[in-house]
Amino acid sequence: MTENIKAVELSKKQREISISEFFTRNRHLLGFDNPTRALMMVVKEAVDNALDATMEMKVLPEIYVELKQLNEDRFIVIVEDNGPGIIKQQIPNIFAKLLYGSKFHTLKQNRGQQGIGISAAVLYSQLTTGKFTKIISKIHPKKPAHYFELHIDTKRNEPIIERDHEVDWNKDHGTRIELELEARYQKGRQSVDEYIKQTAIVNPHAKIIYITPEKERIEFPRVTNDLPKEPKEIKPHPHGIEIGTLIRMLKDTTSTTLSSFLQNDFSRIGPTVSSNICDEAKLSTRAKPSSLENSQIEILFKVIQNTKIIAPPTDCLSPIGSELLEKGLKKEIQADFFTTTTRPPSVYRGMPFLIEAAIAYGGDLDKESTIRLMRFANRVPLLYQQGACGITEGASDITWRPYGLGQSSGNLPTGPAIIVVHIASVWVPFTSEAKEAIAHYDEILKEIKLALQDCGRKLAAYIRKNVKAKEQKERISLFEKYIPELAFSLSNLTGEKSAIIEENLKKILNKNMSKLIESVQEDGKEESKE
């Protein structure tokens, strides 16, 4: 009878789908939706990894990026770093298995966080060219370098090792990746060139050498020899989790008592808070975490949510810093005025984050068009999906006219300016796997606005002092020219001596001039008070 049952027939088609197959068919979700963007994505994933690696090693980054054009739509991308290298056994998984990495399970300010990026680049290379990705990695001057040629077995999401052997590599330690891919190279706002330039701006401690497809060698020197403060890993904050996560944590913990679980697996729970929570939930502090019933966990969860617990630690974040952000900008952008600000850390859904902002004004920048918005997350430039990004919303929501920029309501302002926003967080809430836009959390939008308003006030003062004062001076000196002629005419009319009238007119003008200077000085005082 079973043979005639539809469900039995249908059951034969049910199958597991590997994450590699899924993203092969849905590669646009990863940002690989056209050849131009694909080139930028591959460079970005490799450079992000390179910078994260050097940060782990605590060395000043020296990153080498090369694009070799094979024909109109075929490129080789090479990215090399001086990071710690990768041990031989893990090279295949790191580059040729999606959802594998060290960053997903930790809350720490890293560029990467999903364990998808670089293997997605390998997947795209393999899909469009069928070629193997070539890796060299070396972990110590006295250890051999290892060379790998890798594919992804998309059906099982496992690496396929085509070749692996030792090689000579004239380097103490580091990693080199070489991928061939279908791609297109173009200049402009969403190009590889722009990505690398912006990366240099927000990583002023990095030296980047970039060989363009035209074989031009562009060197971005470092502007500081100090490494950024090292970001620290933190535990989740008890107010940032959901009940399902609590259930899983209780099952997985290595802590043997409820009290030690609460103190070890969360941030900001000490012995007192821990025993208060247990009392309130009518649970023993010595209860075994994995033995709790679901009904008990529900009560525990509610008690935790209703307990006052201080905000998560924020010294885990590593901002660029106002001074270095300004240095980085000045190196790459021609403008008359720069201002930067770093906000104190804040929290969204239990996650610490902080916002930095900057404005560059005047100089070569175009006066007539919309300002240029540069968006960054954990020191990575975001070049796509500007319209969908919370940073764009934050910058558009501000009333910019009082700060000296033009604006039609609800839009980005206009004027000769570049506006920079950087979010640093232990977990950046991206709106898609392509990691190009930030989700619209209220707490984040608020901080973006506060940071930009701070920059805006300094910009307004600058415009008053320099731009407006300059215009006023020009007007006064124009009037000065006409004083003799005016005095002569008035003399004719009144019979007073022309020289006396001229002198009086000059006095009036000078009085106004000193008022103008005073007012500019006042602005200066206000500014320094801020």
Add this chain to the structure above:
Amino acid sequence: MTENIKAVELSKKQREISISEFFTRNRHLLGFDNPTRALMMVVKEAVDNALDATMEMKVLPEIYVELKQLNEDRFIVIVEDNGPGIIKQQIPNIFAKLLYGSKFHTLKQNRGQQGIGISAAVLYSQLTTGKFTKIISKIHPKKPAHYFELHIDTKRNEPIIERDHEVDWNKDHGTRIELELEARYQKGRQSVDEYIKQTAIVNPHAKIIYITPEKERIEFPRVTNDLPKEPKEIKPHPHGIEIGTLIRMLKDTTSTTLSSFLQNDFSRIGPTVSSNICDEAKLSTRAKPSSLENSQIEILFKVIQNTKIIAPPTDCLSPIGSELLEKGLKKEIQADFFTTTTRPPSVYRGMPFLIEAAIAYGGDLDKESTIRLMRFANRVPLLYQQGACGITEGASDITWRPYGLGQSSGNLPTGPAIIVVHIASVWVPFTSEAKEAIAHYDEILKEIKLALQDCGRKLAAYIRKNVKAKEQKERISLFEKYIPELAFSLSNLTGEKSAIIEENLKKILNKNMSKLIESVQEDGKEESKE
């Protein structure tokens, strides 16, 4: 020495990330980013599955949907269908394992395609409430129904069975799912109510019973007892694949010769084309597919791309059809005029698709605001991400003024209208896992525009005939009122008798009137020719 090497220390942190963990932390990617949307998503995933199931079973769908409100932000969702049911062994995987299903590996017009949807709903339920999802399924009147309570082991992406036993279920066959979740219920354009109403419009063969949180029972009757044409599964078209896919297909195929591989694993390759391709690529038709070298596959790929191959079959698609789409609309929308169109099938990247469109005009619809756009993909309403959707771009790119609607350029038109667009395809190119917006493929945009222009022409004829004619008539009858007065004045001026002037004026008016009627009749003829 190894102990001091950074790479060795770092290697200890490297780990596999399960797809469940990934989506737990990134649940906004699946559309579960706030409690209102989450409620709609859970209903949608369950109802989509229910409708797909009844389609497989070839029965007229009877879908039961119930929302039970437990408190302000806690709901139970129940969805029940009369589909084929699911065999006992597969129930856990289908509901409690992400990336598992029957639809990903086939090219067929289904509502589901990713193997994520319903288990994502289970994941969200578990995350926000910690509760088990309850399933009942029965595959035959003479077989027992099975009851399951399920969780997902997020660390391994595997089902956890809390309970399973046989139950009595007063039904021949079908499936029932019950989930508890954190959610919020609201009315309006993005509500569960709207989702169900629109589902009824594009599934006129379905009967849906919906119990609202206010315990109101709304029944959507079916308007036809004919099942839609059954969609057919097709093989990939050789021009729609990339080299990486060809490599994998050659490795995985069950065909033993290259010739049979080309004929069996692709659509539209027959014996002649197959042997031409082999000749051109200098490969034996009897070569073993898995034995080809990469260099040979590269040549084979190029030859396939340069070989003329007819477009993929398009009889695999199952449109709603103009007549039923109109019936469905009339059932749910109060308007004066309805027009629908079904375009012939077309192809994007080797994938067959077709566009249907409709316009409802007048009646209760608001005259002053932007028209309402209803978007559908494989008979599923798309309620979110309208701005990011290719359908919106297609509808905005048309110049609507000649068709009788207002429009500021580049925007959706304004006027008392609802515009409906349905895309049916064996693979709908969604822009995210939440499946709410269609990617902007040129071929798809073109078809959307052609379909809407067709509806637009019919709308314009209707407006000319009815709306314009009515306005003209009103103007004439207004003029008629003034004839006596006008005749009197003219009589005073000219000396001619008032009665004669009056008569002449009436003649002129009548002549115009009959011309007007003629022109309207002409319009009617044109319309019936179309």
